[in-house]
Amino acid sequence: MTRKELEDVLERYGIRPGLRSSMQTVELLEKILWEPARGTMMEDYASVGKRYGVRAVQVERNVHTRVLHVWKTGDDRLLQSLLPWRTRLDPPGNREFLYALATQIRMEYLRRGRNILQEGMETAANEERP
Numbered sequence: 001m002t003r004k005e006l007e008d009v010l011e012r013y014g015i016r017p018g019l020r021s022s023m024q025t026v027e028l029l030e031k032i033l034w035e036p037a038r039g040t041m042m043e044d045y046a047s048v049g050k051r052y053g054v055r056a057v058q059v060e061r062n063v064h065t066r067v068l069h070v071w072k073t074g075d076d077r078l079l080q081s082l083l084p085w086r087t088r089l090d091p092p093g094n095r096e097f098l099y100a101l102a103t104q105i106r107m108e109y110l111r112r113g114r115n116i117l118q119e120g121m122e123t124a125a126n127e128e129r130p
Helices: 003-012 020-034 041-052 056-073 076-082 094-111 116-128
Strands: none
Touching: 003 020, 003 094, 020 041, 020 056, 020 094, 041 056, 056 094, 076 094
16 A cells, blocks of 8 residues: 555545545654554654654644544544444543554455555565665
């Protein structure tokens, strides 16, 4: 899955590309999708924050703001398929939302007969080459 494909998926949920909080959300989701044996969310926030020149707590707040916005304004049917136990009045936290979204993306890839982990590692390796 390329970053563009991931951004397109997130845009269906109302996470529009171009916003700093959206880009930070994309990077966190990439970590969850492609690095399943990584550290804690706070370490991920710090890693993303370093790339943007901000602290981990700022990344956490930005992503949380984005999640809350999506939860208040997004497509009801889509959000209920993602987290059926949640209501509009009970928004998910960052971790719950991102992991549910990552799970849904992985399941969609499996239905298509594609291996997202393998594709992600190949994409990351290609992006690192000069």
